[in-house]
Every structure is written in C-alpha cells, then in structure tokens.
Amino acid sequence: xxxxxxxxxxxxxILVLFGYFIPAFSGLQILLLNWAIILAGAxxxxxxxxxxxxxxxxxxxxxxxxxxSALLVISLVATLIFGIILRxxxxxxxxxxxxIIVPSEAxxxxxxxxxxxxxxxxxxxxxxxxxSIIFLMTAAxxxxxxxxxxxxxxxxxxxxSRWVTEVLALGGARGILIGVSLGILTTGLRVLFGTDRPxxxx
Amino acid sequence: xxxxxxxxxxxxxxISFLFxxxxxxxxxxxxxxxxxAVYIFVGVSSGYIAVVAFWQVIWPQLFYPLLFGxxxxxxxxxxxxPLFGLALILMKISPRLAGLAxxxxxxxxxxxxxxxxxGSLSGTLIPQIMGAINxxxxxxxxxRNIGFLEAITNGSIVLxxxxxxxxxxxxxxxxxADGTMHRFGLIELFAWVGRIFIGITLGVVFAGxxxxxxxxxxxxxxxxxxxxxxxxGNFQ
Numbered sequence: 288x289x290x291x292x293x294x295x296x297x298x299x300x301i302l303v304l305f306g307y308f309i310p311a312f313s314g315l316q317i318l319l320l321n322w323a324i325i326l327a328g329a330x331x332x333x334x335x336x337x338x339x340x341x342x343x344x345x346x347x348x349x350x351x352x353x354x355x356s357a358l359l360v361i362s363l364v365a366t367l368i369f370g371i372i373l374r375x376x377x378x379x380x381x382x383x384x385x386x387i388i389v390p391s392e393a394x395x396x397x398x399x400x401x402x403x404x405x406x407x408x409x410x411x412x413x414x415x416x417x418x419s420i421i422f423l424m425t426a427a428x429x430x431x432x433x434x435x436x437x438x439x440x441x442x443x444x445x446x447x448s449r450w451v452t453e454v455l456a457l458g459g460a461r462g463i464l465i466g467v468s469l470g471i472l473t474t475g476l477r478v479l480f481g482t483d484r485p486x487x488x489x
Numbered sequence: 490x491x492x493x494x495x496x497x498x499x500x501x502x503x504i505s506f507l508f509x510x511x512x513x514x515x516x517x518x519x520x521x522x523x524x525x526a527v528y529i530f531v532g533v534s535s536g537y538i539a540v541v542a543f544w545q546v547i548w549p550q551l552f553y554p555l556l557f558g559x560x561x562x563x564x565x566x567x568x569x570x571p572l573f574g575l576a577l578i579l580m581k582i583s584p585r586l587a588g589l590a591x592x593x594x595x596x597x598x599x600x601x602x603x604x605x606x607x608g609s610l611s612g613t614l615i616p617q618i619m620g621a622i623n624x625x626x627x628x629x630x631x632x633r634n635i636g637f638l639e640a641i642t643n644g645s646i647v648l649x650x651x652x653x654x655x656x657x658x659x660x661x662x663x664x665x666a667d668g669t670m671h672r673f674g675l676i677e678l679f680a681w682v683g684r685i686f687i688g689i690t691l692g693v694v695f696a697g698x699x700x701x702x703x704x705x706x707x708x709x710x711x712x713x714x715x716x717x718x719x720x721x722g723n724f725q
Contacts, residue, residue: 292591296599303603307611318567321550323600325571326593328546329578333590335539336582355524359532366536374544375537382497383533386504390709391530394512397706401516403699418688425692430699452693454643458650459690461617462683465651466658468613471605478602486594 293481299323300479339363425451499720506716509709551575621648650686657683 299319306316342356350356370380407426410419431441432448477483492500511526554560555568578593580586623629624644627637635643656679662670672680 288588288591292595295592296595296602298599299596300599300603303600304606307603307607319600320604322571322574323597325547325551326574326578326597328542329575330594330597331542332539332547333578333581335535338535340582352524355528358525359528362529362532363536366533367539370536370540371543375541378497380537380540382501382504383537386501387508387530387533388537390505390712391508391512391526393705394509394709395527395530396702397709398512398515399702400699400706403695403702407695418684421685421688422692422695425689426695426699429693429696433696433700451689454646455650455686456690456693458647459654459683459686459688460693461621461647461651462654462657462686463690464613465617466655468609468617471609472614475602475606475609478598479606484595486598487591 289484292486293484296484296486297479297481300475304479335363335367425456502712502716502719506713509713513709547575617651621651624648649682653679653683654686654690655683656680657687 302312303316303319305312306319339360342360345356346353346360366383369383373380407423411423428444428448429452432445474483478485508526508530511522514520515523551568551571555565555572558565574593574596578590580588581590624647625641627640630637630640656676659672659676659680661676662672665671671677
C-alpha cells in the first residue's frame with residue numbers, strides 16, 4: 288500500500304508538471320487537474336462531516352462546552368440541508384451569507400483592531416529592543432502617512448511612509464516571497480521524489 | 490405569507506445586528522454570548538462551504554455530466570475514476586476504512602505538489618526576480634518621471650533588502666573550538682541588516698492589516714447605527 292500510494296502521488300505529480308512544459312501532456316494535465324478539483328471538493332465535504340462527528344461526540348459525552356457544540360452541529364446541519372435542497376443562489380441562502388457569515392467575518396476583523404493594538408502595547412512593555420522599535424515605528428509611520436486626516440496628509444510623514452512602503456518594505460517583502468517560493472519548490476520536489484509522504488505513506 | 494424585499498432586508502439587518510453585537514461583546518472578555526455567535530458562525534460557514542463544494546464543484550463536474558451530460562462514452566468512462574475516488578475518500582469518515590482514502594489523498598497531494606511547484610516558479614519566483622531586475626530599467630523609470638539617480642538608488646536599496654533578507658534565512662553555521670555554533674562573520678552582519686528590512690516589512694504589513702481591521706470596525710459600527718435609525722424610522 289505504501290509503495291502504491293507513493294507511486295500514485297509521484298506519477299500524478301510528474302504528469303501534471305509535464306503538462307506545464309510539454310504541450311503534448313496538456314490534455315492529460317487538464318484531465319488530472321479536473322479529477323483533483325472534484326476530489327478536493329469531496330475532501331472538503333468529508334472535512335465538514337468530520338467536524339459534525341467531532342462535535343456530536345462532544346455533545347454525546349456531555350463534555351464541557353457541549354452546548355456550544357450542539358449549536359454548531361444544529362447550525363451546520365440546517366445550513367447543509369437547506370443549501371443542498373435550495374442551492375447556494377436561493378434567497379434564504381443569500382440571507383444566511385449576508386445576515387450571518389459576512390457580518391460575523393467583518394465583526395471579527397473589527398475586533399482585530401483591539402487585539403492588534405493590545406499586542407503592540409504588550410510588545411513595547413515586554414521586549415524593548417531595536418527590532419520592536421523599528422517594527423512599531425514603521426507601522427505608526429505608515430498608518431499616519433496613509434490615514435485620511437481631516438486637515439489633509441502630513442507632508443513629510445506621508446512622503447516618507449510612501450518611500451518606506453515602496454522601497455524598504457519592498458526589498459524585505461521580495462526577500463521573504465522568494466524565500467517562501469523556494470520553500471514551496473523544495474517541499475513540492477520532496478513530495479514528487481517520494482521523500483515526503485504527507486498522505487500517510489511513511 | 491409572502492415576504493416583501495423590505496421585510497427581508499429588515500430580517501437580514503436584525504440578524505446581522507445581533508451577530509455584530511454578540512461578537513463585539515468580546516471587548517468585555519471571553520463570554521458565552523461571544524461563544525454562541527462564533528460557534529454558530531463556524532457551523533453556518535462550514536455548512537455553506539459543503540453546499541458550495543457540492544453545487545459548484547461536484548455536481549457540475551461529476552454528477553451532472555455523468556447523469557445528463559451529452560458526452561461520449563469514453564468521457565463518461567473517464568468520469569468513473571473521480572466517482573470511484575469520491576467513494577474512497579468518503580471512507581475517511583469511518584475509522585476502520587480510512588486507510589483506503591490514502592490512495593485519493595496521495596493523488597491530491599501529488600497533483601497539488603506539481604501545481605505548487607509550477608505556481609511558485611511562474612507566479613512568485615520568476616516575477617520577483619524580474620521585478621528586482623526591472624527596478625534598474627532606466628528607460629521605464631524615465632517614462633514615469635523618475636530620475637536616473639533616484640531609480641538606481643531605490644533599485645539598489647530594494648536589491649540589497651532582498652539579498653540581506655534572504656541571507657537572514659541562511660542558517661548554515663560552523664562549530665567553534667569551544668563547541669558553540671556561529672555563522673560566518675560577514676553573513677552574520679548581512680543577516681543583521683536583513684533583520685532590519687524584515688522588521689520594516691512586517692511593520693508595513695501590520696499597518697496594512699490594522700487599516701483593514703479599522704475599516705471593518707467602522708463599517709460594522711456604521712451598519713449598527715444605520716439599522717437602529719432605520720428600525721426607529723419604521724415606528725415614526
């Protein structure tokens with residue numbers, strides 16, 4: 288089984304990769320990608336069912352916080368049943384999105400304002416070193432430089448924050464992005480060489 | 490009873506108002522009201538994800554073509570492969586049969602790895618390297634009214650920032666006589682400069698996230714006020 292799963296991962300990966308560089312493989316690449324999209328969708332649904340099972344188990348065992356788990360299961364199953372019957376474009380499903388999902392996401396994002404401010408203050412109180420000062424000074428300059436103030440932009444701060452964003456931060460961001468990209472490349476190649484088997488083939 | 494668009498708006502507004510207030514109650518500390526809102530939000534979102542995955546991926550790409558699609562027998566035969574994969578992946582729900590889903594997971598991981606390699610190469614690595622090179626394009630800078638000296642200086646700073654940041658992530662070190670591990674002196678110096686660039690970059694990212702969060706907070710407050718005023722307006 289271990290060899291078989293590794294063989295499937297390596298073969299599928301190499302065939303899809305060939306499709307990017309050799310035109311003759313592009314048809315096969317599209318076919319494999321379509322299969323992968325369908326299976327990834329199925330995996331998402333399995334993940335949701337797993338969430339139902341985990342929280343149902345909590346409710347059955349009457350664990351601490353099982354009332355919240357019951358609420359989660361009820362809301363999940365109700366959305367799932369209505370969604371499957373009515374489809375995502377139905378008025379009720381749109382109401383669910385614009386009445387619960389979007390406002391909750393926005394409110395949680397809004398809460399981040401307080402959490403981030405608190406984290407910044409804690410950083411200053413717990414670790415006052417050059418890096419913390421550079422980090423917070425940059426953040427403060429950029430926020431001040433980009434904020435829409437009633438008396439207009441602050442002349443020097445605005446120009447300096449733009450230069451910091453477009454030159455200094457760009458250099459750092461480019462380095463981080465190239466580093467991340469090299470990391471993805473290495474991890475992908477390790478999977479294709481069979482060195483890493485995150486699908487449980489070790 | 491038929492709901493008018495105004496009544497629907499009022500219901501959506503009321504639910505939205507309720508969830509916003511429940512979530513904002515977190516300002517007073519972690520409390521049951523906040524938890525109720527968050528658990529319902531997670532439940533509804535997960536259910537919606539499953540619905541979208543079914544109706545926008547699995548139904549149009551698998552079941553509809555298999556059952557009603559005007560496609561050749563060969564194409565229908567090829568669709569039996571993901572159908573079999575779907576059956577295998579559903580085995581993951583049962584702990585005893587979960588091992589069978591490994592075949593499908595291996596396929597998804599293999600394809601994902603190939604897509605990630607191609608994506609990181611063509612979407613990040615090459616464009617970022619080209620961006621570093623193009624920063625020294627004097628003709629393009631001139632077209633944007635940027636002087637020669639300014640273009641070269643800014644391009645050099647960006648390039649230095651990129652290189653020093655990458656050097657910061659180089660953790661190769663040699664053991665000294667006393668057994669401690671140290672990086673080569675010049676590498677250590679460049680890595681220190683790289684740390685400053687990373688600090689500045691993360692500061693800018695922090696500012697961006699903070700601005701977005703602040704915008705969301707203002708939008709939520711505005712929606713709360715709008716709902717209250719429109720709700721009170723109905724009684725006048």
